[in-house]
Amino acid sequence: MKVLDKKKAIIIGAGPAGLTAALELLKRSNMDVTVLERDTVVGGLAKTVEYKKCRYDIGPHHFITESERVTAWWQEIAEGDFFQHKRYTRIYYNRHFFNYPLEPVNVIRGLNVIECARSIFSYVWVRFFPIKEVSSFEDWVTNQFGHRLFSIFFKTYTEKVWGIPCNEISADWAAQRIKGFSLSKAIFYAFFGRFFSSKNKPRTINDIFHYPARGAGTFWEKVAARVTSSPQAAIHLQQNVTRIEHDRHRIISVSTHDLTAPSVGAAVPLIRHEADDFLSTMPLQQLILNLDPLPPKPIIKAAQALRYRGLITINLIVGRPHVSADHWIYVHEKTVRMGRIGNMNNFSLKMVDDPAKHTALSLEYFTYVDEPFWFKPDYELIELAKYELEKIGLVRATAVIDGMVLRTPEAYPVYDANYKEHLNAVLGYLSTFKNLHLMGRNGMHRYNNMDVAMLSALDVVDRMIIEQQSHNISESPQKQSSAARL
Ligand SMILES: Cc1cc2nc3c(=O)[nH]c(=O)nc-3n(C[C@H](O)[C@H](O)[C@H](O)COP(=O)(O)OP(=O)(O)OC[C@H]3O[C@@H](n4cnc5c(N)ncnc54)[C@H](O)[C@@H]3O)c2cc1C
Numbered sequence: 001m002k003v004l005d006k007k008k009a010i011i012i013g014a015g016p017a018g019l020t021a022a023l024e025l026l027k028r029s030n031m032d033v034t035v036l037e038r039d040t041v042v043g044g045l046a047k048t049v050e051y052k053k054c055r056y057d058i059g060p061h062h063f064i065t066e067s068e069r070v071t072a073w074w075q076e077i078a079e080g081d082f083f084q085h086k087r088y089t090r091i092y093y094n095r096h097f098f099n100y101p102l103e104p105v106n107v108i109r110g111l112n113v114i115e116c117a118r119s120i121f122s123y124v125w126v127r128f129f130p131i132k133e134v135s136s137f138e139d140w141v142t143n144q145f146g147h148r149l150f151s152i153f154f155k156t157y158t159e160k161v162w163g164i165p166c167n168e169i170s171a172d173w174a175a176q177r178i179k180g181f182s183l184s185k186a187i188f189y190a191f192f193g194r195f196f197s198s199k200n201k202p203r204t205i206n207d208i209f210h211y212p213a214r215g216a217g218t219f220w221e222k223v224a225a226r227v228t229s230s231p232q233a234a235i236h237l238q239q240n241v242t243r244i245e246h247d248r249h250r251i252i253s254v255s256t257h258d259l260t261a262p263s264v265g266a267a268v269p270l271i272r273h274e275a276d277d278f279l280s281t282m283p284l285q286q287l288i289l290n291l292d293p294l295p296p297k298p299i300i301k302a303a304q305a306l307r308y309r310g311l312i313t314i315n316l317i318v319g320r321p322h323v324s325a326d327h328w329i330y331v332h333e334k335t336v337r338m339g340r341i342g343n344m345n346n347f348s349l350k351m352v353d354d355p356a357k358h359t360a361l362s363l364e365y366f367t368y369v370d371e372p373f374w375f376k377p378d379y380e381l382i383e384l385a386k387y388e389l390e391k392i393g394l395v396r397a398t399a400v401i402d403g404m405v406l407r408t409p410e411a412y413p414v415y416d417a418n419y420k421e422h423l424n425a426v427l428g429y430l431s432t433f434k435n436l437h438l439m440g441r442n443g444m445h446r447y448n449n450m451d452v453a454m455l456s457a458l459d460v461v462d463r464m465i466i467e468q469q470s471h472n473i474s475e476s477p478q479k480q481s482s483a484a485r486l
Contacts, residue, residue: 015044
């Protein structure tokens, strides 16, 4: 009898979605699982990088979710290395620190009475005269908060993140990120939030999260260790998927460039991997452009129109034990380029070599990879970061004793005005491949956090298992599932 569930799955990407799918497949099926990852480490955007014994995420990654399934998963893997934090974050705008979530007294103090009156007026105005055709981020937020508060608390930061004006950003992004939230709710929770448990607060203002002692990436290293403890699984690092061969609506194989191979001399041959199922978290644009044969021209054009926002993190060691109590600070101020400052000491003192002497700060700068900013030399970027830290009054430039720069080209899938049309064309085409499963953040071109990226992976595995079970039943009614438990 044919053993139908003894199949092979290839997973592209060892980020949160890829690793979640790998472990779930191993727990719930008898499949062989191979994960192909182009980076030197696992974790994807959620990895943690060490520099001179100080540890930095790619922007601090806090663990927070509304999903019980994800919570149970996290607790099981973390085995206690998952410390609860009460979030402390602020917004820096107009030379004032505003607590975030907003607190009325603090807002009034920071904005002055006239600005407050203007904000209230513009909020009342929009209640009576809302924008009828909501097409952009600006329209959506203005309808929830009024135009004045939109300008103060959303416009500059959002434009720093995306590099495009708020009226050219799709309303989908606001609806996904701040859905169910409005000024009335912000004020309500500011006054009465303490009477609600963190579970019952909207995610936007939920202030309880978890974090491992030595960085978000260590969690994903643990998942990877569980995956590779199975004789049925392997994770191959530094394997860049560059060719995806298909025939008659099925993916046949993927081929990788081995990035460990010497780059001089004869061309390095591609390594070909065949499988029954392919689960992809690589950016959709890359996936389309690596298909062999290539898809029809309109699909290629649609994929090329999908955009990604890059991120430069400038990671500094400051020669002071205390800089501020914030987990992170959103920098809305227009006069500096930085977007956010993460203070790794406040996530865990194990993130820094000597907490009695040093603070590890991670400054985020958003940019497109074809902008001159992307190509600035590291020493210039470190000087800029020092200058801007002093400018906002947080740290004197001379207190910074060292720094390191990381570049992440595809940090954010961009939701510009036309992205949906392009995305639908790409997804429509890819849905014709029955053994290709898309998941994760760039893998679906969705602005997902770790938990939602994981849920998309769990969903893919659920569907694969159901399909496999129905296949097995139709082939052999007596056959029992032989799921291998890890
Ligand atoms: C600055 C920043 C801060 C964030 N903060 C938080 C937070 O606080 N909390 C939270 O929950 N989420 C946060 N996120 C989101 C979180 O990082 C993502 O949701 C999560 O990493 C998505 O997981 P993924 O597996 O889908 O994708 P990724 O993490 O992007 O992983 C994809 C993997 O695929 C690999 N890959 C890509 N192309 C190829 C190829 N051709 N061949 C082989 N491998 C390939 C990549 O190297 C990568 O390892 C943040 C993101 C950013 C950018």
